[in-house]
Amino acid sequence: xxxxxxxxxxxxxxxxxxxxxxxxxxxxxxxxxxxxxxxxxxxxxxxxxxxxxxxxxxxxxxxxxxxxxxxxxxxxxxxxxxxxxxxxxxxxxxxxxxxxxxxxxxxxxxxxxxxxxxxxxxxxxxxxxxxxxxxxxxxxxxxxxxxxxxxxxxxxxxxxxxxxxxxxxxxxxxxxxxxxxxxxxxxxxxxxxxxxxxxxxxxxxxxxxxxxxxxxxxxxxxxxxx
Amino acid sequence: xxxxxxxxxxxxxxxxxxxxxxxxxxxxxxxxxxxxxxxxxxxxxxxxxxxxxxxxxxxxxxxxxxxxxxxxxxxxxxxxxxxxxxxxxxxxxxxxxxxxxxxxxxxxxxxxxxxxxxxxxxxxxxxxxxxxxxxxxxxxxxxxxxxxxxxxxxxxxxxxxxxxxxxxxxxxxxxxxxxxxxxxxxxxxxxxxxxxxxxxxxxxxxxxxxxxxxxxxxxxxxxxxx
Amino acid sequence: xxxxxxxxxxxxxxxxxxxxxxxxxxxxxxxxxxxxxxxxxxxxxxxxxxxxxxxxxxxxxxxxxxxxxxxxxxxxxxxxxxxxxxxxxxxxxxxxxxxxxxxxxxxxxxxxxxxxxxxxxxxxxxxxxxxxxxxxxxxxxxxxxxxxxxxxxxxxxxxxxxxxxxxxxxxxxxxxxxxxxxxxxxxxxxxxxxxxxxxxxxxxxxxxxxxxxxxxxxxxxxxxxx
Amino acid sequence: xxxxxxxxxxxxxxxxxxxxxxxxxxxxxxxxxxxxxxxxxxxxxxxxxxxxxxxxxxxxxxxxxxxxxxxxxxxxxxxxxxxxxxxxxxxxxxxxxxxxxxxxxxxxxxxxxxxxxxxxxxxxxxxxxxxxxxxxxxxxxxxxxxxxxxxxxxxxxxxxxxxxxxxxxxxxxxxxxxxxxxxxxxxxxxxxxxxxxxxxxxxxxxxxxxxxxxxxxxxxxxxxxx
Numbered sequence: 001x002x003x004x005x006x007x008x009x010x011x012x013x014x015x016x017x018x019x020x021x022x023x024x025x026x027x028x029x030x031x032x033x034x035x036x037x038x039x040x041x042x043x044x045x046x047x048x049x050x051x052x053x054x055x056x057x058x059x060x061x062x063x064x065x066x067x068x069x070x071x072x073x074x075x076x077x078x079x080x081x082x083x084x085x086x087x088x089x090x091x092x093x094x095x096x097x098x099x100x101x102x103x104x105x106x107x108x109x110x111x112x113x114x115x116x117x118x119x120x121x122x123x124x125x126x127x128x129x130x131x132x133x134x135x136x137x138x139x140x141x142x143x144x145x146x147x148x149x150x151x152x153x154x155x156x157x158x159x160x161x162x163x164x165x166x167x168x169x170x171x172x173x174x175x176x177x178x179x180x181x182x183x184x185x186x187x188x189x190x191x192x193x194x195x196x197x198x199x200x201x202x203x204x205x206x207x208x209x210x211x212x213x214x215x216x217x218x219x220x221x222x223x224x225x226x
Numbered sequence: 227x228x229x230x231x232x233x234x235x236x237x238x239x240x241x242x243x244x245x246x247x248x249x250x251x252x253x254x255x256x257x258x259x260x261x262x263x264x265x266x267x268x269x270x271x272x273x274x275x276x277x278x279x280x281x282x283x284x285x286x287x288x289x290x291x292x293x294x295x296x297x298x299x300x301x302x303x304x305x306x307x308x309x310x311x312x313x314x315x316x317x318x319x320x321x322x323x324x325x326x327x328x329x330x331x332x333x334x335x336x337x338x339x340x341x342x343x344x345x346x347x348x349x350x351x352x353x354x355x356x357x358x359x360x361x362x363x364x365x366x367x368x369x370x371x372x373x374x375x376x377x378x379x380x381x382x383x384x385x386x387x388x389x390x391x392x393x394x395x396x397x398x399x400x401x402x403x404x405x406x407x408x409x410x411x412x413x414x415x416x417x418x419x420x421x422x423x424x425x426x427x428x429x430x431x432x433x434x435x436x437x438x439x440x441x442x443x444x445x446x447x448x449x450x451x452x
Numbered sequence: 453x454x455x456x457x458x459x460x461x462x463x464x465x466x467x468x469x470x471x472x473x474x475x476x477x478x479x480x481x482x483x484x485x486x487x488x489x490x491x492x493x494x495x496x497x498x499x500x501x502x503x504x505x506x507x508x509x510x511x512x513x514x515x516x517x518x519x520x521x522x523x524x525x526x527x528x529x530x531x532x533x534x535x536x537x538x539x540x541x542x543x544x545x546x547x548x549x550x551x552x553x554x555x556x557x558x559x560x561x562x563x564x565x566x567x568x569x570x571x572x573x574x575x576x577x578x579x580x581x582x583x584x585x586x587x588x589x590x591x592x593x594x595x596x597x598x599x600x601x602x603x604x605x606x607x608x609x610x611x612x613x614x615x616x617x618x619x620x621x622x623x624x625x626x627x628x629x630x631x632x633x634x635x636x637x638x639x640x641x642x643x644x645x646x647x648x649x650x651x652x653x654x655x656x657x658x659x660x661x662x663x664x665x666x667x668x669x670x671x672x673x674x675x676x677x678x
Numbered sequence: 679x680x681x682x683x684x685x686x687x688x689x690x691x692x693x694x695x696x697x698x699x700x701x702x703x704x705x706x707x708x709x710x711x712x713x714x715x716x717x718x719x720x721x722x723x724x725x726x727x728x729x730x731x732x733x734x735x736x737x738x739x740x741x742x743x744x745x746x747x748x749x750x751x752x753x754x755x756x757x758x759x760x761x762x763x764x765x766x767x768x769x770x771x772x773x774x775x776x777x778x779x780x781x782x783x784x785x786x787x788x789x790x791x792x793x794x795x796x797x798x799x800x801x802x803x804x805x806x807x808x809x810x811x812x813x814x815x816x817x818x819x820x821x822x823x824x825x826x827x828x829x830x831x832x833x834x835x836x837x838x839x840x841x842x843x844x845x846x847x848x849x850x851x852x853x854x855x856x857x858x859x860x861x862x863x864x865x866x867x868x869x870x871x872x873x874x875x876x877x878x879x880x881x882x883x884x885x886x887x888x889x890x891x892x893x894x895x896x897x898x899x900x901x902x903x904x
Contacts, residue, residue: 075324082317086362090312094354095305101301119365122368123372123373123675123678125369125372128369132366135361135365136358139362142345143350143353146350147299147354152867212875212899212900214866214901216904218896226574226820226895349904371640415601423662435652437641438673440640441678446664449598449666449667449668449801526772526822527776534772538764542810542814546807550755557753575823577821578825583818584814587798587813588764588811590817592806595810596752596806598803599803599804599806602803
């Protein structure tokens with residue numbers, strides 16, 4: 001994989017969270033120049049400033065993560081918890097793409113990879129706000145990805161679930177026998193994905209070999225959805 | 227169909243817009259007591275007040291419509307146009323369900339039907355904000371519908387496209403020869419749906435015969451998606 | 453529902469098996485003239501003869517059922533068991549449609565409903581032959597349904613799972629506590645569908661109200677897929 | 679990519695047809711030992727013999743191609759043309775997997791990649807036999823892939839369309855202006871895939887980085903489905 005992205009400039013957002021640290025490592029190992037941005041993107045102007053400061057980009061990795069509030073019923077889901085999902089994961093996605101698209105259109109190429117979720121593809125109870133926000137991301141990628149394809153920009157979403165992560169699967173949960181038996185039952189492969197398996201998919205999508213993927217929502221879930 | 231919903235109380239939101247008028251007519255013809263609400267639901271407290279005023283409901287018809295801004299590129303899609311999609315179609319959906327769910331759970335039954343869109347299932351260029359908002363609705367229904375199924379509440383979404391409507395297909399567009407040839411090419415059935423075909427599906431989903439549908443996103447698009 | 457199909461002629465195949473008996477009852481109650489055919493359709497010429505004998509048809513109910521061999525691994529799945537799935541469920545479907553399509557095209561309308569399966573939408577281990585055959589049905593309906601839509605013929609498939617049936621859920625299985633807890637866990641609605649719920653969907657698809665559905669694979673599975 | 683599969687043994691079936699030649703080249707460049715088999719697999723015993731002769735395999739590339747009979751209506755689709763689709767593309771797939779699975783299970787790992795089609799995901803008129811057979815492949819992969827995942831065997835299907843190929847897109851067709859405008863309209867990316875883009879996906883699926891993909895039907899169609 002070494003050298004696969006030599007000379008390419010990559011922006012990873014929320015670089016400290018979720019898939020951020022592993023993305024930075026994987027893309028650097030592949031030879032890319034990686035900007036590991038840590039800006040809070042919930043503030044409306046932030047995304048535009050981050051992209052403007054980065055200059056031209058070959059690859060945007062939209063890594064937008066929020067705690068998922070698992071366990072809250074629809075009856076108990078208040079406006080604040082609801083809005084935070086969209087503020088963290090949905091609105092910044094559009095602002096990032098809006099800022100980066102004109103630059104990529106001008107250069108006639110570009111790759112945008114969104115770390116999303118498989119939950120909008122298969123419903124999980126007590127996860128309504130998170131699933132709605134992830135569904136918005138998926139809808140956005142389907143439309144904007146179709147639009148940008150005309151300009152040779154490939155935008156795709158990794159619809160993941162069951163990926164190792166401190167945010168969603170803390171060690172205490174992973175060590176819980178009930179979780180383990182649930183994992184065996186729900187995930188045909190019978191284990192969580194390692195973060196580097198997830199970023200290997202992102203790297204594949206960032207490279208020249210995957211140009212035929214556009215506007216696509218790609219399940220990455222060990223067989224949980226297919 | 228007459229009498230199919232006799233004695234059932236049905237709330238139709240945004241009753242003047244989109245699928246509202248035909249829904250009111252179809253459900254009244256089926257014998258239901260229909261509340262044709264016209265409240266602007268973008269104000270945060272509005273949905274809760276409308277549901278509280280309605281009292282117990284057998285059926286909630288979440289009819290939430292916005293102009294779709296078709297033609298705006300991602301680069302030109304400003305924060306205001308973006309936010310309005312979510313303010314009109316997404317946030318009120320949760321607020322309506324949050325208000326109505328406890329009442330339906332208490333009674334041990336209920337039906338929630340969302341008029342949504344097929345666009346998150348098949349990407350259309352220059353429709354990113356609309357598709358993202360409709361994708362949020364679909365994700366929401368998948369999760370909340372799964373959750374509420376446990377309480378014998380059936381919540382489903384009609385993922386429609388190519389349905390006659392003044393909002394999306396004004397007469398001037400329908401008479402445009404280019405639109406007509408596009409319609410023939412894109413829609414296997416070769417025509418738009420009549421509004422009463424759409425509300426017939428809603429009526430089916432509101433009745434006792436369709437209890438086995440839960441959390442489902444049902445394409446209704448003349449074969450455009452399947 | 454009474455009278456909904458008055459004057460319509462309906463052919464139900466394999467009328468003694470699977471969804472056959474309930475289909476005959478439901479469609480007769482709706483006023484249709486029902487031909488409850490019991491011919492073994494595995495013989496190549498049989499489907500053509502059954503349709504020829506029936507004369508013009510308003511509705512074809514393709515009810516094609518086989519024991520599902522659940523539990524057989526791919527390594528143990530011999531050519532005979534494999535072929536029988538296709539002989540019973542796949543080849544007769546095409547032969548029925550090939551025979552009935554010209555008659556429906558000539559009259560400018562017709563409805564074809566296939567009782568299929570949700571298993572090609574979500575993989576189940578040790579069910580490979582059955583799932584492959586059901587996947588062939590789904591693919592067939594997508595293509596042939598798109599083709600026949602041009603002639604105002606609506607062909608759709610009910611992608612069902614978890615529907616009460618002596619073939620797939622014998623009483624002994626339904627009474628098994630392990631099955632019951634599995635049912636609660638896997639099916640959000642928490643129960644099997646009653647056969648009359650399944651045939652109510654078929655009746656909806658056979659009526660005039662559902663003309664906008666074409667070439668569609670419609671999940672009917674209590675939320676197991678959505 | 680060089681060396682990615684060094685020391686791995688790969689069997690490519692129908693090595694002269696469809697994706698065969700490019701697969702052989704791509705996998706050899708990646709360092710694999712490639713068996714480029716040309717056996718006619720329609721004869722029932724053939725698949726078993728080919729696998730037995732190959733000995734242990736790290737990767738099976740199930741490349742099974744037939745002319746697609748595009749243009750034949752369901753009314754004109756005779757039993758011979760119908761059966762040939764299943765004889766060439768469906769039955770050999772199971773026989774290959776049945777032969778190779780026990781060897782891979784014994785070794786505790788293996789990769790199976792099927793070159794399939796996106797047509798069962800989006801219906802095309804006058805393509806019923808082909809789409810049914812491709813749908814059978816997809817159903818098979820969903821079930822068998824779920825089953826084999828338990829043994830750390832990853833089986834996935836590339837659901838492709840619009841990939842350069844002498845079988846499906848001969849030069850005469852590609853040069854046809856009507857085809858070209860259709861291509862622009864139907865495929866968001868606006869071009870056919872190069873064969874080496876398709877085999878790059880196969881190579882990704884054959885490598886260690888993609889172990890979390892199991893039983894999956896992966897659209898590869900330039901945005902035609904997503």
